[in-house]
Amino acid sequence: MKQTSDTKTYDAIVVGSGATGGWTAKVMTEAGMDVLMLEAGRAFDPENDFREHTLPHDMELRGRPDPRNELLQRRHRQSYCYACTEVNADFFIDDVDNPYTEAPGTHFNWIQGNVVGGRSIMWARQSYRMSDYDFKAASMDGYGMDWPISYADIAPYYDRVERYIGVNGRKEGLEILPDGDFLPPMAFTCGEVMLKETLTEKFNRPMTIGRNAVLTRRHNGRDMCHYCGPCHYGCRTNSYFNSPQTTLVDCEATGRFTLVPDAAVIKVDMLAGDLASGVTYVDKTTNLTREAKADIVVLCASTLASTRILLNSAEGGLANESDCLGRYVMDHIYATGVRGVLEARAGARPERANRPNGIYVPRFQNLKDPATKNPNYIRGYGYQGGENITTWQHGNSLPGFGADFKRMVESSTVSTIGLGGFGEILPRPENRVTLDPETKDKWGVPVLRMNTTLGSNEYAMVQDMIEEGRAMLEALGCTDITQNTEPAPIGSGIHEVGTARMGDHPLTSYLNQYQQSHTVKNLFVMDGSCYVSVGCVNPTLTMMSLALRSTEYLVDRHKRGELA
Amino acid sequence: MSKQTTDGRSRSGPAARPTRRKVLAAGAGAFGYATLQAEPIRAAIPALAAYQAEGSGWTPRLLTPAQGELLATLCDHILPRTDTPGALDAGVHEFIDLELSLAGGDDQLAALGGLDWIDRRATSLHGSPFLSLGNEQQLDLLREISDEHEDHEPELVAGAAFFSDLKRRTLFAFYTSKTGRTEALGLPDRVRVERFRGCQHEPGESHV
Numbered sequence: 001m002k003q004t005s006d007t008k009t010y011d012a013i014v015v016g017s018g019a020t021g022g023w024t025a026k027v028m029t030e031a032g033m034d035v036l037m038l039e040a041g042r043a044f045d046p047e048n049d050f051r052e053h054t055l056p057h058d059m060e061l062r063g064r065p066d067p068r069n070e071l072l073q074r075r076h077r078q079s080y081c082y083a084c085t086e087v088n089a090d091f092f093i094d095d096v097d098n099p100y101t102e103a104p105g106t107h108f109n110w111i112q113g114n115v116v117g118g119r120s121i122m123w124a125r126q127s128y129r130m131s132d133y134d135f136k137a138a139s140m141d142g143y144g145m146d147w148p149i150s151y152a153d154i155a156p157y158y159d160r161v162e163r164y165i166g167v168n169g170r171k172e173g174l175e176i177l178p179d180g181d182f183l184p185p186m187a188f189t190c191g192e193v194m195l196k197e198t199l200t201e202k203f204n205r206p207m208t209i210g211r212n213a214v215l216t217r218r219h220n221g222r223d224m225c226h227y228c229g230p231c232h233y234g235c236r237t238n239s240y241f242n243s244p245q246t247t248l249v250d251c252e253a254t255g256r257f258t259l260v261p262d263a264a265v266i267k268v269d270m271l272a273g274d275l276a277s278g279v280t281y282v283d284k285t286t287n288l289t290r291e292a293k294a295d296i297v298v299l300c301a302s303t304l305a306s307t308r309i310l311l312n313s314a315e316g317g318l319a320n321e322s323d324c325l326g327r328y329v330m331d332h333i334y335a336t337g338v339r340g341v342l343e344a345r346a347g348a349r350p351e352r353a354n355r356p357n358g359i360y361v362p363r364f365q366n367l368k369d370p371a372t373k374n375p376n377y378i379r380g381y382g383y384q385g386g387e388n389i390t391t392w393q394h395g396n397s398l399p400g401f402g403a404d405f406k407r408m409v410e411s412s413t414v415s416t417i418g419l420g421g422f423g424e425i426l427p428r429p430e431n432r433v434t435l436d437p438e439t440k441d442k443w444g445v446p447v448l449r450m451n452t453t454l455g456s457n458e459y460a461m462v463q464d465m466i467e468e469g470r471a472m473l474e475a476l477g478c479t480d481i482t483q484n485t486e487p488a489p490i491g492s493g494i495h496e497v498g499t500a501r502m503g504d505h506p507l508t509s510y511l512n513q514y515q516q517s518h519t520v521k522n523l524f525v526m527d528g529s530c531y532v533s534v535g536c537v538n539p540t541l542t543m544m545s546l547a548l549r550s551t552e553y554l555v556d557r558h559k560r561g562e563l564a
Numbered sequence: 565m566s567k568q569t570t571d572g573r574s575r576s577g578p579a580a581r582p583t584r585r586k587v588l589a590a591g592a593g594a595f596g597y598a599t600l601q602a603e604p605i606r607a608a609i610p611a612l613a614a615y616q617a618e619g620s621g622w623t624p625r626l627l628t629p630a631q632g633e634l635l636a637t638l639c640d641h642i643l644p645r646t647d648t649p650g651a652l653d654a655g656v657h658e659f660i661d662l663e664l665s666l667a668g669g670d671d672q673l674a675a676l677g678g679l680d681w682i683d684r685r686a687t688s689l690h691g692s693p694f695l696s697l698g699n700e701q702q703l704d705l706l707r708e709i710s711d712e713h714e715d716h717e718p719e720l721v722a723g724a725a726f727f728s729d730l731k732r733r734t735l736f737a738f739y740t741s742k743t744g745r746t747e748a749l750g751l752p753d754r755v756r757v758e759r760f761r762g763c764q765h766e767p768g769e770s771h772v
Contacts, residue, residue, distance in 0.1 A: 053755040056740040060662070063740075067666050187762020190771035227758040344772045352751065353758035391749055392739035396732055399712040401642040402703070409735070410648060410748055 010036040010258075011558070012296040013279055015265045015309065017041075018118025019540050020527045020547040021300035022243030022251070023161070027551040029254040033558065036292055037257065038281055040264040040301070041114040042090070046245070049115075050234025054087045063087075081111045081494065083122045083232035091115045091122055097442035101449045107489035108450035110304060110496070116261050117244040118302065119494070120540075122232040125212040125240050125356070126384065127167045127541040129158050129178040133367070134535035141366070141378040144427050147532045148504045148513035151178065157545035165241035166219040167541070168357075169211030177208075177362040177382075177537070184216045185209045186357045191345045191387035191415050195359070198476045205364045205472075210357040210384065213241035213541075222246075229354030240356070263290075266445050267313040268297055268523065274319075275564075276523045279309075282443045296522045296554065296563055300547070303528040304329075304433060307499040308448050310525075311435050319519045324510045326499050329431040329452050330534040333381065333423030334493035336462045336485060338469035340478025342387070345415035350389035358386035361419065363536055365464065377460035381423035381536050383469065390414045417478055421465035424536045425490065426457050427498055452490040462487055495539050497531035514553040515546060522563045526550055622658055625665035626672060631679050632661060634694060638682070638727075641706055642734045651734055654743040660733050678726025685723060 011033035014025045025035050056062040063085055065072060071089040078084045078092035093112040102108050113119040133140070135147040135154075155178070162180045170185040186209050188196065199205045214231065215224045222245075223237040231240045238245045251257040262284040269291065271277045278293035299306040307326050310318045317325040363380035365372055374380075395409040425431075436449035466483050473481050490496075503509025506518035515530050517523040526547040528539055557563050624632035636657040643651040651657070664675050685705060686694040694702060709716065709723040711731070716724045738744040746753045765771055 055745070055753075055755065057742040057745060057753075061666070062659075062736070064663070187760055190763040190765060193763045193765070194771050227760050228755045351758075351760060351762075352756070353760035355760040355762075391751070392735060392744075395735045395739075399710070401706065401710055401727075401731060403644050403646050406643050406646055406648075406650075409739075 008293070009278075010034050010292070010294040012036070012298055012554075013038060013292055013294040014298045014300055015279060015306070016118060016300035016302060016527065017116050017248060017259065017261075018113065018243055018300065018302065018527075019120040019123070019241075020543050021118070021298075022120070022247030023544050023547040024298050024300060024524075024526050024551040024554075025251045025257065026247040027548060028555060029251045029256045031555040031559075032256070033555065034256045035251065035258070036294060037251075037259045038263040038265055038279065038292065039116050039118075039259065039261045040284070040305075041093075041116060041118065041261060043261040044091075044115050044117075044244075046234060046236060046238075049091075050236050051087050052228055052230050052233040052235055054230075054233065059086060061086075077109065078111055080109050080492065081122075083124075084111070087230075088122065088233050098447075099439055099441060100447050101436045101439050103449060103451035106451055106453055108452055109489050109491040109494075110448075110450070111491070111494045112302065112305065116259065117242050117248070120242040121234060121244070123242075123540060124538070125214055125231060126360075126538040127162070127165075127169075127180075127211050127213045128360070128537035129155075129180055130535045130537060130542050131176055131178050133176055133363075134533060134537075137379065137533050137535075143378055145501075145503060145508065145532055148502055148509075153513075154542070154545050154549060157549045158541065161541060161544045161548060164220065165213050165246065165544070166215045166222070167211055167213050168216040170208050172206055172208050172362075174206060174362055176364075176367060177360075180211065182211065183219060186212075186214075186216060186355055188359065189351075189387040189389075190348065191342050191389075191417055192359050194342070194344070195387075195417055195472070195476055199361065199472060202475045203364075203472065205361065207359055207361045210360050210386075212357050214356055215239045220246075225356065227353035227355060229356055231356050264443065264445075265301065265309055266443075267309060268299075268318055269293075270313075270318075270520075274520050276520055282445070284443075287443065296524070296558060298524040298526055298551075298554070299529075300525075300527045303496050303499055303531075304448060306525050306527055306529050307433060308435075310500065311433075311448075312446060319517045319523065320510070321519060322507055322510055324499075324501055324508070326433045327429045327431070328427040328498040328501055329433060329450075329490065329496060330425045330427055330498040330531060331490045332493035332495045332534065332536060333421060333425060333454070333458055333462060333465075333487045335420070335488035336423075336465055336483075337383065337385065337418065337420035338466060338473055338481055338483045339385075339416050339418040340473040340476075340481035342415040342417050342476065342478055344477060345387070345389070347413055348389055348415055349413065350391060358384050360384055374464060376464065377457045379424040379426070379457070379461070379533075379536070381421045381461055381465055383419040383421055383465075385418040385420050388416050388418060390416075417473060417476065419469045419472065421462070421469070422493065422536050422538070423458065423461045423465060424534055426455060427501070427531075427533055428455060431490070433499060450491070454487060454490065458487065495528075495534065497528035497534055497539055500525050500529035501532045502530040503532065515550040516554070524550060524554060624658075624661045627661050627664075627676075627679075631676070632657065634679050634682065635660060635730075637695060637702070638706070638730060639734045639737075641702065642731055643738050648748040649743050651738050654738050654741040656734055656737040656741070659737040659741070660730075663733070663737075674726065674729065678723070678730065681723045681726060 014037045017039040074094045074096045077095045084092045093114040132151045138144045138146045169182040171179040196207045199207045225239040263281045265279045265281040269277045276297040361383040365374045365380040394414040431452040433448045435446040439447045500510035502511040515526045639651040639656045683693040709727045745751045
């Protein structure tokens with residue numbers, strides 16, 4: 001790995017090496033620009049660090065949290081995330097060194113990567129397009145602000161990102177969930193086919209197989225999925241999208257790319273006037289502070305990490321005339337949903353292949369058809385879930401013990417159908433992150449203080465999510481239906497966006513439609529910070545497509561000398 | 565009691581020697597007296613002597629050797645060897661002792677209290693601790709506190725809660741073990757390349 005030279009001025013610095021950082025660096029280096037990428041996390045070696053074939057019996061506590069595991073103990077917040085276990089704890093940030101605070105009475109789960117590739121290593125890979133129901137939501141229901149772009153503006157970039165990363169899925173022809181350029185779809189289980197038939201016949205609602213960034217055939221030189229299951233532990237066959245095994249490889253191939261891990265950026269440095277000159281960062285291997293210089297600074301540190309850098313760059317936040325910086329925190333309503341037993345499938349044998357995907361029920365409320373209007377809330381939600389077949393876990397609810405009990409456990413299975421809602425959280429200015437006046441991280445840098453709550457629209461949506469979910473499972477013939485009506489704290493969906501929103505007007509938005517600061521023209525924020533509203537689909541595909549679109553604009557303006 | 569007797573897992577192959585349950589069952593068959601004490605039984609059964617001599621070298625982390633042996637016996641009653649291996653073959657009791665040794669104080673107290681409850685119940689019913697009872701007496705005692713009954717008498721509630729917790733621990737420990745996974749569930753011990761087939765039915769065909 002090359003070391004950064006303190007004297008060299010790069011064409012651009014990219015802060016963060018995840019999904020969006022990889023795309024912007026790829027486009028810039030392939031256009032001939034010299035790029036320095038600073039990544040706060042550590043370097044890793046797929047051969048040793050990707051442990052996706054770990055089975056429970058390979059672990060002394062079979063994957064249950066091990067109090068002797070110091071890595072895990074230092075990730076007491078990160079381990080909220082299902083993907084953070086003793087197998088891969090060091091892909092996640094150290095909560096002791098990197099604290100954040102919460103306003104009294106509020107809770108926030110901030111799950112962060114600590115590795116080259118960031119959360120693109122551990123992401124859930126679900127890849128859906130937003131539609132004009134999202135980009136123009138304010139025009140439809142009057143709440144908030146439209147995006148400065150429409151679906152037509154981003155559609156060609158969705159196409160290009162999907163073709164490159166490989167997204168499997170089935171075309172459905174739905175306005176709410178635009179089709180993409182898909183690899184062959186994954187299959188439904190029998191129970192899922194039954195659910196789809198029920199939704200079609202009794203509810204006139206579509207259901208599709210999850211669209212996700214996993215290869216269902218060989219693609220762009222990468223092998224197809226071998227269905228081991230836990231993609232979040234890494235993939236030695238490189239069969240799901242992450243930046244280190246794709247975009248960063250392309251960057252490296254240009255010979256114009258310098259990647260520095262363990263480099264935690266503190267602030268954006270400014271020239272006299274309204275131009276950025278580079279960044280100041282902590283070299284976590286030496287704990288020394290260093291500076292790096294460039295003509296252009298692109299923050300891709302993840303929404304809240306980029307926001308923290310900007311808040312730490314100037315009193316009141318750098319270039320924050322709009323006062324939007326840190327406000328409008330959004331995520332998806334997470335953890336609420338229903339599950340029921342599908343008696344008709346009792347005894348079905350689970351496949352050995354572990355499909356890293358589920359089903360998707362697109363938003364069906366508050367669409368253009370007046371019959372879909374729900375008077376209790378605006379916007380909507382989709383369901384993710386599917387059929388699960390137990391191998392032994394049903395033993396916990398079988399009565400008795402002994403030989404007959406054991407034979408029953410081993411000869412029977414239970415099928416359950418789960419529907420988990422992902423609902424839109426409205427952009428509210430009071431849902432906000434600021435710098436904590438007292439708490440600092442290990443390197444003395446002020447940390448974020450989260451102040452976010454769910455509102456009445458979200459709770460009304462949750463109630464509908466549960467009622468509709470129950471109705472669908474009952475219509476399918478499910479029994480023993482259970483529900484979770486308590487949404488997890490904001491952040492738990494790990495879809496946090498919106499704290500430097502884009503817009504046409506500098507007084508009501510932080511960035512323009514190309515994710516460029518309205519006032520510091522060589523400063524870009526190309527992660528989820530730009531979101532104006534969050535819709536209800538997983539955000540990474542949209543974030544990558546926006547970064548591709550914005551970086552092509554950046555390269556064009558750079559070549560014309562307009563960013564200096 | 566000797567600590568060597570607390571492990572039912574065989575080092576020389578699961579079929580090579582009797583399980584603890586079979587040994588205890590043999591004891592009950594040979595004597596059939598509820599009031600006999602444990603030590604005389606041990607001395608009188610050649611198979612158990614051999615079993616003790618064979619030993620496993622297991623030293624419990626949290627439990628005393630006597631508690632370890634009681635735990636092993638309870639696990640064996642929950643998931644005995646059938647046509648597939650049982651809890652003792654997979655070292656379930658060793659896993660549970662390890663897990664408890666790392667657990668919080670409340671979980672430890674609940675488990676230790678539960679083991680103690682079993683012996684107190686055995687003593688109050690039959691005048692001797694659980695391991696001294698014959699197999700049928702042991703099973704009868706456990707049936708009283710099993711979740712096959714929905715409501716338990718107040719005096720049995722604590723025991724039922726312990727046994728329910730132990731059952732969950734035993735299921736987890738057994739079926740996540742290599743032995744449970746491969747020999748009881750028939751799953752491969754390593755990840756293999758697979759293809760997901762999904763539903764193979766024709767439209768209109770039953771999925772049931």
